[in-house]
Amino acid sequence: MTSAAAPAKASPGRAVLRTETRLFLREPGSLFWIIGFPVLLLAILGAIPGFREPDPANGGQRIIEFYVPTAVVLAMIMAGLQAMPPVITGYRERGILRRMSVTPVRPQAVLGAQMGLHGVASLVSALLVIVVGRLVFDVALPGQPAGYVLALLLAIVCALALGAFISAVAPTTKIATAIGSIVFFPSMFTAGVWLPIQAMPDLLADIVSFTPFGAAVQALDQAAAGDWPSWSHLGVAALWAALLSLGAVRWFRWE
Amino acid sequence: MPIIEVSGVRKAYGGRTVVDGISFTVEEGEIFGILGPNGAGKTTTVECVEGLRHPDAGTVKVAGLDPVRDRDGVTRVLGAQLQESELQPKITVQEALQLYAACYPDPADWRALAERLGLTEKLSTRFAKLSGGQKQRLFIALALIGNPRVVVLDELTTGLDPRARRETWALIEEVRDSGVTVLLVTHFMEEAQRLCDRIAVIDKGRVAALDTPAGLVSRAAGAVVTTFTPSAPLPAADLAALPRLASHEERDGNVTLTGTDETVTALLALLARTGTTAHRLRIVEATLDDAFLDLTGEAA
Known part of the structure; x- marks a missing residue:
C-alpha cells in the first residue's frame, strides 16, 4: 500500500515485541507476583525487629542482609516458573504459534519476546529489591558489582530456561501451571525463602549449593559482600542453564 | 500455470x-x-x-x-x-x-x-x-x-x-x-x-x-429425483425394472424414484402405457448432499 500518511512500517521483530509488551502489561496478576511480591516479602521480613539487628551467630551480619539476594532470586523464580510457562503453553494450545508460523515471521519471535519480557521484569524487580534494601533497611549495595551482575544474569537465564523446559514438557497449560507450582516450592526453599542458606545445616547447605537457585543466591551473596562469586556456584548455575535450555529446545513442540 | x-x-x-x-x-x-x-x-x-x-x-x-x-x-x-x-x-x-x-x-x-x-x-x-x-x-x-x-x-x-x-x-x-x-x-x-x-x-x-458442483451431482447414481402420486397403483415390478433406477420408495400412495434422465423417460412411457395419471409430479435434480453420500459411500 502506498499511502503518504502511512507511518514508517515497523519491522516484524519490533512489532512482535511491542505487541507482546502491551499484552504483558495487561496482566496485573503476573506483574504483582514478579515485581511486587519479592519487595513486599523483603519489607515484611524487614519489619521483624530481630532481623534488623546484627546477629553474633552469623558473624555479626543481619538476617535482612541474607534476604536481599533471596528476594532477588525470588523475582526470577516468579517470572520464570510461575508467570511464563502458562503463557507459552497457552500460546501453543490456542494455536497462536501456529498462526504466526504461516506468516513470513517465525514463531520463535513470539517466544523470544516473552522470555525477554519476563527476564526484564525480573531484573526490574531485582533492582527494586536492592534499592529498597539500601534505602529502607540500609543494606549495602553489592560490593563486587561486576560479579553481582554476572550472578544476576545467570540466575535469570536459569529461571527462564527452567520455565522454557516446563513449557516444553507440559502438554497443556493446566499441566504447565501444575508443574510450575510443584517446582516452585523447592525452588523457593533452595533460594532460602524459609531459611537462609547460611542458617541451614552443613549437609543441607551443600545439597542446596548444587541446585540452580541455591547456587545463584550464594553467588549473589558473595558478590554483595564484596568478593568475586566462587566459580563453583557460577559453574553450577551455568550448567543448569545449559542443560535446561538444551532440554527445552529438544522437547519443545510448536503445536 | x-x-x-x-x-x-x-x-x-x-x-x-x-x-x-x-x-x-x-x-x-x-x-x-x-x-x-x-x-x-x-x-x-x-x-x-x-x-x-x-x-x-x-x-x-x-x-x-x-x-x-x-x-x-x-x-x-x-x-x-x-x-x-x-x-x-x-x-x-x-x-x-x-x-x-x-x-x-x-x-x-x-x-x-x-x-x-x-x-x-x-x-x-x-x-x-x-x-x-x-x-x-x-x-x-x-x-x-x-x-x-x-x-x-x-x-x-x-x-x-x-x-x-x-x-x-x-x-x-x-x-x-x-x-x-x-x-x-x-x-x-x-x-x-x-x-x-x-x-x-x-x-x-x-x-x-x-x-464442478453440478458435475458431481449429475455423476451421482441418484442424480434425478422424481416424486408423484399415481391415480392407480403401479405394479412394483414395473417400477423396479426402470432403467438406471438408483432407489425406489412408496409411502402412503406417493412414489419417490431416483435415477437419471433415462429413468424419467422410461417412467413417463410407463405412465402413458398404463394410462396412469401422475398427480403432483415433481422432477428435481439431486443436491450435492445426495451426490456426496453416494460418492463417500456414507448412505444410511
Whole structure:
C-alpha cells in the first residue's frame, strides 16, 4: 500500500515485541507476583525487629542482609516458573504459534519476546529489591558489582530456561501451571525463602549449593559482600542453564 | 500455470495413513473446495499446502514454490485461516491487524481491510470479547493482510449461526472477485455448492471425485429425483425394472424414484402405457448432499 500518511512500517521483530509488551502489561496478576511480591516479602521480613539487628551467630551480619539476594532470586523464580510457562503453553494450545508460523515471521519471535519480557521484569524487580534494601533497611549495595551482575544474569537465564523446559514438557497449560507450582516450592526453599542458606545445616547447605537457585543466591551473596562469586556456584548455575535450555529446545513442540 | 499443485501427497501419523496419495491442481482465481467427512484428511492436506506439515511422499507447489523448503516465499503469497486457532485473549482487533501487517513486506492497508470486513466498530475490542462471527471476520482479515495470491480457509463457518454464515459466504465471493484464489475446506454441502467453482471430494485420505458442483451431482447414481402420486397403483415390478433406477420408495400412495434422465423417460412411457395419471409430479435434480453420500459411500 502506498499511502503518504502511512507511518514508517515497523519491522516484524519490533512489532512482535511491542505487541507482546502491551499484552504483558495487561496482566496485573503476573506483574504483582514478579515485581511486587519479592519487595513486599523483603519489607515484611524487614519489619521483624530481630532481623534488623546484627546477629553474633552469623558473624555479626543481619538476617535482612541474607534476604536481599533471596528476594532477588525470588523475582526470577516468579517470572520464570510461575508467570511464563502458562503463557507459552497457552500460546501453543490456542494455536497462536501456529498462526504466526504461516506468516513470513517465525514463531520463535513470539517466544523470544516473552522470555525477554519476563527476564526484564525480573531484573526490574531485582533492582527494586536492592534499592529498597539500601534505602529502607540500609543494606549495602553489592560490593563486587561486576560479579553481582554476572550472578544476576545467570540466575535469570536459569529461571527462564527452567520455565522454557516446563513449557516444553507440559502438554497443556493446566499441566504447565501444575508443574510450575510443584517446582516452585523447592525452588523457593533452595533460594532460602524459609531459611537462609547460611542458617541451614552443613549437609543441607551443600545439597542446596548444587541446585540452580541455591547456587545463584550464594553467588549473589558473595558478590554483595564484596568478593568475586566462587566459580563453583557460577559453574553450577551455568550448567543448569545449559542443560535446561538444551532440554527445552529438544522437547519443545510448536503445536 | 496452476497456482496450487498437489501431487501424490501421502501423510501418516504413527503408522495410521491420513492422506493416501492426494492429487489436485487449483487454477488462479477460482474457489476450490475440499469437501469430505470429518477425519477424511482435509485439514492435513491443506496443512501440507500451508507448509505446516511435511508430506511423507509426493510434492506440493504453491505459485511454483515448495511450502516447506521455500517457507519464506510461500508465506508471502499464501494467507491462511487455521482451523480452531485463536489469538492472544487480550489483543485488540487493531493491534492484531497491525501486528500481522508488520509481518509482511507489502501488506494491505489494515484500516481499509477492517472497513471492508465490518470490523471498524470493533478495533479497540479485545479478541476474547468478540463474537464467533467477528472472530472469523478478523481471521479472514488476517489471512488477507499480506496481499496474498491464495487464501486457505479451513472450516471457516463452523460454529457460526446461519446468518453469519451467509454473510461470510458473501465475503468469500468478494475475495475471489478481487482476484485472490481461495482454497476452501468444508464439510457443509450447501457451502461448497454455493461457493465453489470446483470441488475435490476427499474420503479416507483419497480424492473420491473432482468436478464442478453440478458435475458431481449429475455423476451421482441418484442424480434425478422424481416424486408423484399415481391415480392407480403401479405394479412394483414395473417400477423396479426402470432403467438406471438408483432407489425406489412408496409411502402412503406417493412414489419417490431416483435415477437419471433415462429413468424419467422410461417412467413417463410407463405412465402413458398404463394410462396412469401422475398427480403432483415433481422432477428435481439431486443436491450435492445426495451426490456426496453416494460418492463417500456414507448412505444410511
